[in-house]
Amino acid sequence: ERMPGPTPIPFFGNSLQIKSHPNGVLQYFVENCKRFGPVTRFWIGSKPLVMITDFDDIEILLRTLDHTKKSITYDYIKPLLGEGLVTASGKGWHSDRKMLTPAFHYDIIKRFLHIFRGRVEILLENLEEKVGGDVFDVHELIIGYSLNAMIESAMGITLDLENERNSTYRKALKTVLRLCQDRTFNPFWRSDFVFRRSKAGSEFFQCLDIINDFSMNIINERRRQLKDADYSQLMIDENGEEMKKPFLDSMLMDGTFSDQKILDQVNTIIFAGHESIANGISFTLYNLGQNQDVQRKVYEELLMTCGRNLHHFTATNFRETKYMNMVLRETFRMYPSVPVFGRYVESDLKLKNTTITAGTSVSCFAYLSHRNPEVFPDPEVFDPERFADESRRGRHAYAQIPFSAGPRSCIGQKFALVQVKLVLGEVLRRYAILPGQKIGQIRSMFTLKPEGGIRIRVRRRSSSVVMIFTYRRGTWNS
Numbered sequence: 001e002r003m004p005g006p007t008p009i010p011f012f013g014n015s016l017q018i019k020s021h022p023n024g025v026l027q028y029f030v031e032n033c034k035r036f037g038p039v040t041r042f043w044i045g046s047k048p049l050v051m052i053t054d055f056d057d058i059e060i061l062l063r064t065l066d067h068t069k070k071s072i073t074y075d076y077i078k079p080l081l082g083e084g085l086v087t088a089s090g091k092g093w094h095s096d097r098k099m100l101t102p103a104f105h106y107d108i109i110k111r112f113l114h115i116f117r118g119r120v121e122i123l124l125e126n127l128e129e130k131v132g133g134d135v136f137d138v139h140e141l142i143i144g145y146s147l148n149a150m151i152e153s154a155m156g157i158t159l160d161l162e163n164e165r166n167s168t169y170r171k172a173l174k175t176v177l178r179l180c181q182d183r184t185f186n187p188f189w190r191s192d193f194v195f196r197r198s199k200a201g202s203e204f205f206q207c208l209d210i211i212n213d214f215s216m217n218i219i220n221e222r223r224r225q226l227k228d229a230d231y232s233q234l235m236i237d238e239n240g241e242e243m244k245k246p247f248l249d250s251m252l253m254d255g256t257f258s259d260q261k262i263l264d265q266v267n268t269i270i271f272a273g274h275e276s277i278a279n280g281i282s283f284t285l286y287n288l289g290q291n292q293d294v295q296r297k298v299y300e301e302l303l304m305t306c307g308r309n310l311h312h313f314t315a316t317n318f319r320e321t322k323y324m325n326m327v328l329r330e331t332f333r334m335y336p337s338v339p340v341f342g343r344y345v346e347s348d349l350k351l352k353n354t355t356i357t358a359g360t361s362v363s364c365f366a367y368l369s370h371r372n373p374e375v376f377p378d379p380e381v382f383d384p385e386r387f388a389d390e391s392r393r394g395r396h397a398y399a400q401i402p403f404s405a406g407p408r409s410c411i412g413q414k415f416a417l418v419q420v421k422l423v424l425g426e427v428l429r430r431y432a433i434l435p436g437q438k439i440g441q442i443r444s445m446f447t448l449k450p451e452g453g454i455r456i457r458v459r460r461r462s463s464s465v466v467m468i469f470t471y472r473r474g475t476w477n478s
């Protein structure tokens with residue numbers, strides 16, 4: 001009650017102000033958290049929501065296993081994600097997290113590299129069509145890559161998804177995410193009974209059916225394949241040891257996951273994975289287009305570390321491309337794909353200067369904490385040097401946390417970074433990114449999505465004219 005925050009009105013709390021803010025939900029929270037300070041209280045209808053931006057407070061919340069339950073902002077995405085890893089809590093979440101963690105180990109990711117490379121080749125063909133043309137939304141192209149790469153690797157299914165089913169799924173997902181956000185801040189839609197009977201509700205559930213069908217097809221197809229194959233032999237490595245199983249296989253073979261739980265987890269991984277990878281790649285390309293000097297340095301580093309064998313990206317190459325790492329860190333600082341992540345505290349939580357009472361939702365506002373001018377001066381300026389070793393020394397460990405931190409941090413971080421770097425390496429080796437259109441207003445809160453997309457232009461690099469890439473049976477030749 002005593003915490004600073006915008007004045008609520010009865011029944012609605014701050015929902016109406018949030019919903020009708022001219023620059024969108026995200027900007028509403030940015031403006032108010034800047035105004036009211038590092039711990040700002042809002043009312044979503046009659047439910048309190050506290051947004052925190054102080055690094056110490058964020059660490060206190062994220063480090064503990066005492067508060068794993070998700071905040072009210074996840075309530076309406078539950079029909080999509082059910083008891084999947086993002087939305088589950090307590091013992092169920094803990095045991096699933098333990099069981100599924102090996103599926104995202106680097107040993108598994110290494111086995112997927114040829115899949116990612118194959119998919120990048122298709123992406124490059126699509127980019128080729130854009131050469132010399134006007135600005136285009138690169139996010140739309142990259143999302144085609146990331147959705148396919150995710151399904152082919154984590155799910156073990158090769159579908160030709162550059163087709164209608166893919167775009168139907170994408171459209172349905174976009175609608176569901178938009179309606180989840182709208183519902184969170186619309187007090188009239190809080191009741192399931194009312195929402196189900198509204199036009200938005202019926203659109204929501206129709207789209208949910210499309211998404212569930214899409215995921216069920218994948219699950220059933222993989223189940224069929226596993227039945228036909230002698231999997232026990234397939235999963236033995238050259239030393240006779242049993243190999244770690246990829247994500248979907250590990251659940252299908254475990255035997256303890258119900259069909260509903262498998263569906264929840266598949267929906268979760270597809271949703272959590274492909275959109276954020278596409279965001280990371282697209283925002284980086286955008287930043288490189290706007291900052292030609294930075295792009296030149298990234299390109300020079302790529303040529304120095306990988307040379308003509310860039311496409312055989314190895315674990316060593318990933319470590320060697322230090323400047324690219326700085327560029328990625330800076331991009332994720334400015335544009336964290338997941339700008340807000342929260343917990344519901346079931347017992348009092350003592351922060352640095354205040355105590356949050358039990359029964360409150362507390363959200364870490366990474367989008368804003370990443371813009372703390374005391375740690376990142378001129379926060380709207382893209383400057384990878386902020387992440388040079390000397391600049392990082394002594395900085396708070398929670399100052400930049402695009403993958404969250406602590407026990408509920410992103411399970412797919414390595415999986416994502418390998419792909420982001422691989423795709424960037426391949427794209428930049430062939431194409432120069434030219435300045436595009438300045439990014440529009442970012443309104444959404446679940447994942448960062450600028451209005452009008454992420455628009456860049458590309459030019460073929462002259463040196464790449466002499467390089468002809470072919471892709472045969474999982475290996476690259478040039």
Ligand code: HEM
Binds near residue numbers: 097268403408417
């Ligand atoms: C650049 C790419 C990515 C970013 C920036 C990112 C960011 C995040 C963040 C901030 C969280 C915490 C969310 C929360 O507390 O609500 C999270 C959780 C999660 N992410 Fe990612 N993610 C990325 C890619 C991926 C990929 C590729 C996968 C799957 C293959 C994935 C799967 C998950 C899952 C399952 C969780 C929930 C973990 C748990 O609560 O135990 N993410 N991610």
